[in-house]
Amino acid sequence: MADHAATHAVHDPNIGTTGLDHRKMGMWAFLGSDCMFFGSLIGTYLAYKGKSISGPSPRDVFDIPLTSYSAALLLASSLTMVLALAALQDDRVKVAARWLLATAAMGLHFVLNQVYEFWTFVHHHDLTLSTSLFGSSFFVLTGFHGAHVTGGVVWLLLLVGLAWGGRLDKRDHTKVEIAGLYWHFVDIVWIAIFTVIYLIP
């Protein structure tokens, strides 16, 4: 038993005595913590909803069709993420890299949409960080979500780089799976933010 455990550890130091992967468990712990992070930001937004004393109101500035398109992009990117993982598990590295790239591209499109949205708010609606409580809480909440997506895009692109460099194959599926966990989480958080900020009047 002890011998077996020792040799096992040499083969993969990432697997613990429960048989689970340390890194995957660590990512779940991080996501639990990140729930509290976004929970606090969303709570702040809700606490200040309707409390602004100047500046444009949410109804005046939101472009719901554009944001819905962004939301659809992000939701669809979860599918390509799953396809990337499935392809890698089948050892189809090139296909996996393509799906990872597609995921990153949709994430990047989402972020660019957000940049455009912020730009129109600032230049067409005079809504900035310091205009009102709405401006402050809106930009900080959605901005931190956008930062999470951007971080995810960089992560996915680095994985694509590893794949193109011949350094990613079937044995690394856990690494892609963990990136996927993060990606799906960011996606789910967007569903909450989209609903709370844009859809609930």
Next chain:
Amino acid sequence: MATPAAFMPGAKAEVPTFWGVIASWLITVDHKRIGILYGSSAFIFFLIAGIEGLIMRLQLARPDNNIVSAQTFNELFTMHGTTMIFLAIMPMSAAFFNYMIPLLIGARDVAFPRLNALSYWIFLSGGLLLHASFLFNAVPDGGWFGYANLTSSQFSPSHSIDFWMLGLQILGISSMLAGFNFLVTIINMRAPGMTLMRMPVFVWMSFVTQFLIVLAFPAITVALILLMFDRFFGTLFYAPAAGGDPLLWQHLFWIFGHPEVYILILPAMGIVSEVLPTFARKPLFGAPVVIYSGIMIGFFGFGVWSHHMFSVGMGPVADAAFSIATMLIAVPTGVKIFNWLGTLWGGSIRFRTPLYFSLGFIAMFTMGGLSGIMHASPPVDLQQTDTYFVVAHFHYVLFGGSVFGLFSGAYYWWPKITGKMLDERLGTVHFWLMMIGFNVTFFPQHYLGLIGMPRRIYTYAGDLGWTFWNLVSTIGAFTVALSFLVFIGNVIKTARSGQVAGPDPWDGRTLEWSIPSPPPVYNFARVPEVRDRDDLWLQKYGDGHEGAPRPKPAPVTAAEIAAIYMPPTSFWPILLAIAMAVMISGLLISMYQVIVGGLVTLLFMYKFAVEYHRPAGGNRH
């Protein structure tokens, strides 16, 4: 594994050079070394914060004193509180998490050794950034809980609050990274046979603490981000003129701040739960109940934050709810105290220094708990809040509780960590000086508070009736300081001529006493199989009531030791921590520094992530 590791039999012992030793500590990923780094840094910060406390007591020793100005006094209590909580008690607990958790669960390291090193270096950079404020004469002065909107640019235009805010943010990152690491370590690295209910109670309390850390710190992270945006980028979160509500800060801060209280006390409770059974030579009385109580405390800890805010006027419903929840939390705490007393009851007690400190913990923490129940009641709290009564209360739980518990652990595990026994006589002197000094310092503060002395005043008039007890309190504070000089003397004496401890000096009950002191780098030559919470005790004295000792296992072979995999050292943790510190401190200097620091941080994160990723066509490391 091409080159033989240094710990293997037959490996060449190189004579280490001075710089070689320094470098080996900078790039270490060994949980024991990181534990020592945490412990020694924390002790230095503890001394700094203690000196700040002494200066405050000198200033208050007599009325109308002018040793320090009002401004300096504000800086002193802010830095004293912030340093004690984030840079002394938390990292002292982290030192025990690092050093002891792998030993107690029969593991060879933590789940993420490099992340562990990264946590330490980020912690150190946060502490240094906070203390760099002294060099720039911009010492934080907004109190440890930095209430909005005193911290706004309007009322605190200098960089003082920036140092505090950024320092705390960095320390939070460090704590959360360590939290993820220890959660995974405790769940995933337990030796075969160690079910959750067979985990030593210190590990259990640490486990609950990690949950609190990873779930509570995001709230202060957000509170500090909002403050940072208010101060640097002109948002209005804490600006009443724009409709902003300063109470938002108070809620976010205390949603973190109350679980933080349990983050500070639960590890000490865990230590006491290890020390008492060892020195009473009995199993912990009702150990499962102690564990459940710890979980209850952690759970309820998230539902009581507003009892710090009774005086803001939240209305009767909120007051009643938070008051009841707060009183409820006294139940599991009280249960634990009875469990500890039950452990001592009928035991064959050996009075050694660790036991003295644990007994001190029980007595002092009970007193702090009782005054805590007093201000769980809103009407009573309105009388006591912002007075010295509250100062007395939280020093009874944090000093009388956490610090006594942590020093109990220090005396208990010192022989395991260094291989030498701390001197018993000096240890006893340390205990009694600290016990007497502590009570002389803080007990009169209950009375001072009740007769109306507010906290955080830098001086007072002579005709208020506060003079005598303030002088007594100051004398007590210097007695406490003397006790720590005795401790330092004890450490020096022990290092020079301490008695060699051997693997099991206390006739211990848990796995750490089954291996040499100090432990070899791989901890366990053979991963143990665990059958009970007090596994070593049962190995020595038999399973069940009349069993014989378990048969000795076969000796460990050189081949077994050669097969041990230990994570290699890495310089990326310290480089990454430096890059992050450069990026974050750039907010005080120049945006270019933030951008360059950010790009370097990203690069180093990538290097950190792929350090052991195989090259193209290679095999897994």
